[in-house]
Amino acid sequence: MNPVLSGLAANPALPPELVDRLIEIAGPCLAHDLAGRPDLGHAQAVALFARDPDTGVPLAHGGRLTAADVDARERPDTALALLDQGGGSPEWARLFAADPVARHREKLAGCPGLPADVVEKLAADPDPDVVAELALWTTPETAARLAEHPHVRVRRAVAVNEATPPDVLAALVTGRGLPPVSRCPVCDREAIPFTHDPHCPRPDCELPPGASCDGSHESAVHDLVVAALGNPATPTDAVTEFADHPSYLVRLALAARPDLPPQVCARLARDPLPGVRADLAENPAIGEEVMRVLAEDRDPQVRRALALHPRVPLDVLTRLAHTARIGATLVPRVASATSAEIRELVTSPDPAARMLAAQRLDLPSDLRDALARDPDAKVVKSVAPHPGLPEGLLRAMVDRHGARVLARVAANPDASPALLEYLTRQAAPRQKVFRAIARHPSASAEALLACLEDREARSWAAAHQALPPRVIVDLLSDPDPRVSEAAAANPSLPAAVMKGIVDDAEAAPLER
Template identity: 65%
Template sequence: MHHILCGLAANPALTSGLVDRLICIADDDVASHLACRPDLSRAQAVALAERVDESAVHLAYEGRLTAADIDPAVWPEAALALLDQGVGHPEWARLLARDPARERREKLAACPSLPSDVVDTLANDPDVRVVAELALWTTPDVAARLAAHPHADVRRAVAGNEATPPAALSALVTGEGLPAAQRCLVCDREETPFVHDPQCRSLDCLLPPGAACDGSHQSTVHAMREAALRNPATPIEAVVGFVDHPSMLLRWALAARQDLPRHACARLASDSSPGVRADLAENAAIDDALIRTLADDRDTDVRRRLAHHPRISLDVLAHLARTAKIGGTLLPRIASSSPAEVEELATSPDPAARMLVAQRRDLPPEIRDRLADDPDAKVVKALAAHPGLTEGQLRAMVDRHGIRVLAKVATNPEASPALLEELVQHQPAVRKVFREVARRREATASALLVCLTDEGARPVAAGNPALPPPAIAELLTDADWQVGEAAAANPSLPLAVIGDLLSRR
């Protein structure tokens, strides 16, 4: 019954009175569904928060509870939610900055536009985790001050803050101009030298795997440098030397930077780590020569990621389409192709090139219609969801290519209810067709009843409003709870049935 109540809570057809009845019996899960209802009144939102405290946070983020509704002493988490959106009272921040719960002070430290006195309080918090959270989100002047904090974990957080001034970021990377850090989380907890066992099974251990300190706070310093390398505000001059660093994680962080000089890109293109080369492959900083080099990379993921590069040449892209298993996706370079390039791709003798351009959904009618008659099933499959195709064209695709295009045809907005019904009855059957048709509001009741015979499509079909009401009611007792919940959320479920369900509670 619990999953049925969750479904009912999400049902858009519920009357205000039925929502009130659900609020009166709501638990955490039911409340989480009710809190998402767009028709929830302010009075209902307050009643729901009073019933289930945890729902107040979601209601605050959704704008259903305002500052006038919230007492931070009663709902501190909801007060934090409003502060996080910049609409809470400054007095709340002063109150929460001294909250005995460290987790709340930590959440407060991530909120924007805090009063300066609250920032000062948090910057001197006795728990370094609160100070580190502040360092990650604070303003440039505070970040610059915290860059010299004696605790290495605060400095690591500063290194990840994009508002940190470039000079402070450079100092964190090089260590120049900063006093040495005195503590880290490792030496706070363990006698040094200490290396944390990566296989540590202690349930109350807070140290990350491999954390180590011999007095130099080496694992935290490494994490700080990695954060600085990933931070686009860190000057490239301060980090480019890490291109040959023995740490793969630092080289990997560098590979995604958009301001890399060519010599650094060239060095990373021959890196021993496929992950480094894969991140580099998508980097807009690489030139055509490196693109062509990476197109022959031995790693499939590198080639696949390269296909998403916005400036890749079309001939290289066609080559990758044959070897990299790109999948059914519209690539950035294809999306930005000029009309002449679209025509070139559509008339290419290479089906891989035609398949790429067939992913576009704004093709001129003459090109769309030409590709609809393509002899290659992969090209037709890529095109099959294109709007504007006629019923006759869709049926011709099915007749020529059968099961290879059925699922994509089922997603086409022009597919008629009659065609959808034929697709679910096709032999041999294609399971993905059932799931696609089950999502369609245009699907007939008879098509949806067929979809119910497929295990994967059954929960989707159970929530389709076109399903006959008696069938929806019957699905409430289905052995699969997901099917029952979807049926309970179906707006075509009769209100009399809903009222009967609630009367049993």
């Protein structure tokens, strides 16, 4: 694919008549790019679909086509995409419910608003993948009925569906009150007993590593239990018995549930696997006692997860800021902090506490400016992107802390063209600075020309509307296809040049 044509196809300033001409000559690559244009009209979409029927699915998903534009027998993929969007015809649904291609029936099963007779037919489909897809999205009544399906794959899909009645989910997770399963993905394919080699050499094998069946469908039933534990509609009293389950995947699913009683939280806080403790650390169900235990955890994954908890005590959060690698993140506890708590953080002698507060973009101006004058470069770096900072303060940050804050100052939405030009002249490693400036809406032509020196920033600069048109035209022939594509997509590309590109494309069919 010619990257210039690809960029031009996405250019928002491309005149409609040139879009029409590109549609007339589009090959598969160009047609795909044109299908993504947000301003594509209905007539243009129909013309593009006629030119390349493979664009039907994205056009249908984008709302560009109607049922009248599609022959369901000729283009089943496009018709199914329309059904998936709630369009299409009920007769299409009946047509696909009887389709010999299982993939079509499976796609239909996931579509909303299916007629009752189609749902009944799909629920009785001989292919368990089709029934499982229906079970994922269906109504409580149909889900309850499919919970008795003989195939584990269907029951697992019922266990995922949040519309499934709680009593049915409880039966699925405990195995009580339902007829035993008789089929699973393992015994569908292999003579049992069978355990799948984790290093299976067969390229066409679809079984997951370690899948096994000795007649009890153990690995598939295990997956069903994990799915049911992850469903918030599964009753709490049906899941608490799994806190000591030997499978870490089961305990992992349990640890994320927001309805855990305190005794289960306390048990999982001592789990031998860090992943389980980390999921528990983010769980809104845990209380302060468990939080303080997890704050001392040796694993950084656990401590970082706790730092993201919306109710972690501020003193705990401040300690975690030293060891949990929070970075430039506005954590939920700081986002919801009161004015008094924010002022306490800003005036703390601990730079880590001040960094936490610096992530708030709604700080009162006095606190924001105080952080901008902070002696600690990490604090200043955190507050540098805040809107409303006076240019004098931004320049002072650069003069005081140099390369450590340049990129963050360049990301400030209120940075003026003059300030951005000033940043390009700083004597320091500037790759991140150039990239931030190249994406900044206020960047001037002078600043963008400097950004072209950086290999990564070059494509961003080529797409910037403030770049001089003559430079944009020169970049169309850049050896880096990312740069030439970005230049062709630049709305400041002269209309005469756009027309010339289309003229050349009409004469070069192999590049489309």
